[in-house]
Amino acid sequence: MTKKRVIKFCVLIIIMLLIFCFLSVLLVRTTTSTELHVRNFFKEPENSLDIALIGSSELYADYSPPLAYDKYGYTGYNLCYEGAPANMYIPMLKLYLSRQKPKLVVIEVNGYFYSEEYCHRDANYRRLIDNMPLSKQRYDFINELIDKDERLSYYVPLIKHHSNWQNPHYQLERLQRIIDMDNEEFSHMKSFGTRTAINQIDPKISKRQKSSVNDYTMKCLDEMIAFCKEQGLENVLFMRAPHKRGAVDKSIERINKTVTDAGYDFVDFSKMNKETGIDPETDFYNPDHLNVFGNEKFTDYLGNYIMTHYSFPTEHSEKVDEQWKECADFTKEAFDELKGKTLEGENRVYNEYKMYKKKAA
Amino acid sequence: MTYTSLRFLLFTLICLTAYYLFPKKHRWCVLLLASIGFYAIVCLKYIAFIFLTAASTYGGGIMLSNYIDKRSALFKELKKTFTKEQKDTFKKTTTKTKKLIAAGILVLNFGILAFLKYYNMFALTFGGPALKLFLPLGISFYTFQSMGYVIDIYRGKYKAEKNFFRLLLFVSFFPQIVQGPISFYSSLSCQLYEGHDLSFFNIKKGVLLITWGFFKKLVIADRLVVAVNTIAPDYINYSGTLILSAALIYALQLYADFSGGIDISRGVSELFGIELAENFKRPYFSRTISEYWRRWHITLGAWLKEYLFYPIAMSKLFMNFSKFLKKHGNAKAAKVLPVSIASLITFIIIGIWHGANWKYAAFGIWNGGIIMVSTLLEDSFEHFKAKLKIKNENPLFIAFQMLRTFFIVLVGYYFDIANDFGSAMKMMILSVADFHISETAKLDFFRELMVSRREMAIVFMAVIVMLVVSLIQEKKKDTTVREMIISRGFIVEAAVFVVLFFSVVVFGVYGPGTNPADFYYMQF
Known part of the structure; x- marks a missing residue:
């Protein structure tokens, strides 16, 4: 092979790699909220978070880490995505622990109410894995969680997502969103999503029966507890976030017993409206999620609960505090605006409010 | 694999x-x-x-x-x-x-x-x-x-x-x-x-041919296969327009599937320096059904000609039959009839080779029969053409011949896609009796074909590319399009390869959630 030929070959390979990378950015997509909430987690400075929050959409809708920081001084990030099932909780916690040393782990238990079939749906794996940066951990997750025959499309997600060319308008809009997000140094709301509405009737949710656990998800819970023990985690709080649509009492009892028998804590906030001050008539945007009014109340209550039941130092470096103050200020301002929009009955979904503000500006 | x-x-x-x-x-x-x-x-x-x-x-x-x-x-x-x-x-x-x-x-x-x-x-x-x-x-x-x-x-x-x-x-x-x-x-x-x-020349040629094969198979054939597989087995629930569309789509899908697969085979062989025989020479450009069979699945045709047709046509029985006709004063029949019968037998065997179903025998009889009739009536056709002063080189006449040949081939395809002989006949009747051009303008027409408008647009563009390549190849018979591309230097060959490669990556039908179709001829 002559030198000239080697150069030509290298040029061709580089051009192809560049096109491939561009196509991967353009076409590989999961869901907007997932992309924002999972990808932004990696922007948090290492070992800067005091608590870990793991769960599904209840977390980004119901709890605001910057507001909690503003009032109680501890930091945390909602590592969550819509419909995150029970079997993904350990990988999510693993991910958290690989970058942070939280003194308390808060786990929202909604993921344990999904069916086994749902837990194994391709999309649920992809929402986490496809949004992780290329790393050994991502590779390990694929090998650990995905069947051998299906791994290739996780190593090279374009294999799965290439057919998104059929929605060019959406893909370009999304590309802009990703670029905007990447230009941000950090997430200002630490994983946040809401709808500016009060008590919307979501046909998908209203058709659902009362949530209940099953043998598979209970096995996942046992494994989660075992994993926490193995990791030497002393402070673990399992909680059920406020819901209008109840869970089957027996299921809650099973979770409660399993968790407390293992020496960890469980609180069902869905039955504590009096204590949390949540008004079912005004504080939900749908039966499973709080709106900004409810979020503010629940964040305050949970923050207070954490501070009174667990003790851990909340000192941070100057840089971290500076960042979090900026986030808290931004979040307070955003909440004021979102409250106004909610009262106006805007009924729009917002994920990470910052980019909408930027767009409006 | x-x-x-x-x-x-x-x-x-x-x-x-x-x-x-x-x-x-x-x-x-x-x-x-x-x-x-x-x-x-x-x-x-x-x-x-x-x-x-x-x-x-x-x-x-x-x-x-x-x-x-x-x-x-x-x-x-x-x-x-x-x-x-x-x-x-x-x-x-x-x-x-x-x-x-x-x-x-x-x-x-x-x-x-x-x-x-x-x-x-x-x-x-x-x-x-x-x-x-x-x-x-x-x-x-x-x-x-x-x-x-x-x-x-x-x-x-x-x-x-x-x-x-x-x-x-x-x-x-x-x-x-x-x-x-x-x-x-x-x-x-x-x-x-x-x-x-x-040889880098062989490697480049091989890689281009493999990519071209992938393009035909994954961008065109596998995108269209669902339309055929949905409509043909359940034709009773579809209009004649949709049945005809399915047959036309099948003509395209089958060609893209089979020739795409052969391109991959030949391309892989070329990487090792081995030239496999060509199996397709732009069959839909054929002007007669005999020509079509010289351009479609060429190697099967060549094999059958060498080991079946000639042995039958040259057998004692057929020679004696020829002599008998000649003796009884029919020199033309003596020349043509035994050959036509041998040809018909060959086509029936081709038909049966296509599948274990009597509909394939009908497929063979249809193709062989047309060839037999056209051979027998060749002189009359020539006479008729001369009377009408139609020249063979007339582009309109060429277009007519191509369309006529394609139509004959299309009829044969009905036997391929139908469940059985009876269904094939009913599908043909519906395609004529229940055909309404206005249906194609309806919004849900493509939905019924299980192909979205955007996908149809991609197929359309891919077919245009395939047509252009075929036209160039048809004109330049002494070289291949690949050789022409390579001779233009690195930038052109790299650009063609990159465009082709990423067309397959983006527009190809593959990956989880899709149901990859086997190569049609793999079942043989």
């Missing part, structure tokens, strides 16, 4: 590296190991069948060759002492024994193929117990190829291969095992056994 899988590409890359790293003399061993390895990966359960064919072909070939050698040596020795009668007897005995040996091998191998492929068809028709039979991968292709070799030895064209493993490679060469092309021993064997030098 289908030809369009990443695994196959990786497999090819490993084989290619090993091939060029091995000493030239032993490079064929790499091909043999690769071929057996490929077969074992894809179809380990039935690997015994290919070994049986290879062993019987090898043993039979050696036996035939040795017998022919011995007899001709003996004949040379005794020639002078033989009387004419003795000579005739000697030749007759030799031919008879040769025939017996060859027939034994042919019956064994075609018997296995026929039993596995057609037993259930006959059982269903004549009421016998159905068996759970399977078809080993590529059995039709390797059986035809091997039996061609045996017949050639019988005819004394060449001597039998003495090395079993070399013959095994000829029978099992992995790029062509799935769906051909069917090669003649005389043109393939020397290429297989000769160690080829690494």
Whole structure:
């Protein structure tokens, strides 16, 4: 092979790699909220978070880490995505622990109410894995969680997502969103999503029966507890976030017993409206999620609960505090605006409010 | 491990590296190991069948060759002492024994193929117990190829291969095992056994052809297959317009599928410096149905011509029939009729080869019948044309001929996509009687075809590209489009490759959530 030929070959390979990378950015997509909430987690400075929050959409809708920081001084990030099932909780916690040393782990238990079939749906794996940066951990997750025959499309997600060319308008809009997000140094709301509405009737949710656990998800819970023990985690709080649509009492009892028998804590906030001050008539945007009014109340209550039941130092470096103050200020301002929009009955979904503000500006 | 899988590409890359790293003399061993390895990966359960064919072909070939050698040596020795009668007897005995040996091998191998492929068809028709039979991968292709070799030895064209493993490679060469092309021993064997030098020209040509094959298969064929598979089996619930659309789509899908697969096979072979025979020469440009069959699945046509058509047409029975017609004053019929009947028989066999269903016999009769009628009426057509002063070079006439040929081919395709003969006929009737052009403008027309408008737009653009390439190739018969691209230098060849490659990556139908369609001819 002559030198000239080697150069030509290298040029061709580089051009192809560049096109491939561009196509991967353009076409590989999961869901907007997932992309924002999972990808932004990696922007948090290492070992800067005091608590870990793991769960599904209840977390980004119901709890605001910057507001909690503003009032109680501890930091945390909602590592969550819509419909995150029970079997993904350990990988999510693993991910958290690989970058942070939280003194308390808060786990929202909604993921344990999904069916086994749902837990194994391709999309649920992809929402986490496809949004992780290329790393050994991502590779390990694929090998650990995905069947051998299906791994290739996780190593090279374009294999799965290439057919998104059929929605060019959406893909370009999304590309802009990703670029905007990447230009941000950090997430200002630490994983946040809401709808500016009060008590919307979501046909998908209203058709659902009362949530209940099953043998598979209970096995996942046992494994989660075992994993926490193995990791030497002393402070673990399992909680059920406020819901209008109840869970089957027996299921809650099973979770409660399993968790407390293992020496960890469980609180069902869905039955504590009096204590949390949540008004079912005004504080939900749908039966499973709080709106900004409810979020503010629940964040305050949970923050207070954490501070009174667990003790851990909340000192941070100057840089971290500076960042979090900026986030808290931004979040307070955003909440004021979102409250106004909610009262106006805007009924729009917002994920990470910052980019909408930027767009409006 | 289908030809369009990443695994196959990786497999090819490993084989290619090993091939060029091995000493030239032993490079064929790499091909043999690769071929057996490929077969074992894809179809380990039935690997015994290919070994049986290879062993019987090898043993039979050696036996035939040795017998022919011995007899001709003996004949040379005794020639002078033989009387004419003795000579005739000697030749007759030799031919008879040769025939017996060859027939034994042919019956064994075609018997296995026929039993596995057609037993259930006959059982269903004549009421016998159905068996759970399977078809080993590529059995039709390797059986035809091997039996061609045996017949050639019988005819004394060449001597039998003495090395079993070399013959095994000829029978099992992995790029062509799935769906051909069917090669003649005389043109393939020397290429297989000769160690080829690494040639970047060949590599570039091969890579371009493989990518082109992927483009045809994944962007066009696999996108359209769902339309055919949805409408044809359930045609009763669809309008004639949709049935006709499904048949037209099938014409495109089948060509893109089969020729795409062959392009991949030929491209992979070219990487090793081996040129496989061309199997398609832009068949939809054909002006007559005979021409179509010279351009479509060329290697099957060539095989059948060599080993079936000629032996039938030149047989004693047909010669006598010809003489009989001539004697009774019909010189034209004497020339044309026996050939036409031989052609009809060949086409019926082509039809049956396509599948174990009587509808395929109808497919063969339709094609063979048209050829027979057009051969018989050739003079009248010429006379008619002369009367109307139509010149063969008239572009309008050429277009008419192409359309007419395509229409005839399309009718044949109905037998292919329908469940049975009756359904094929009903589908044809509906396509004419229930055809409404206005339906194609309806919004849900493409939805019914299970292809979105955007996907149709991609197919349309891909077909335009395919058409342009075909037109260029049709004009430049002394070179290939790939060679033309490569001759333009690095920027052009790289640009073409990159565009083609990423068209497949983005617009191809593959990956989880899709149902990858097997190559159509893989089931043969």
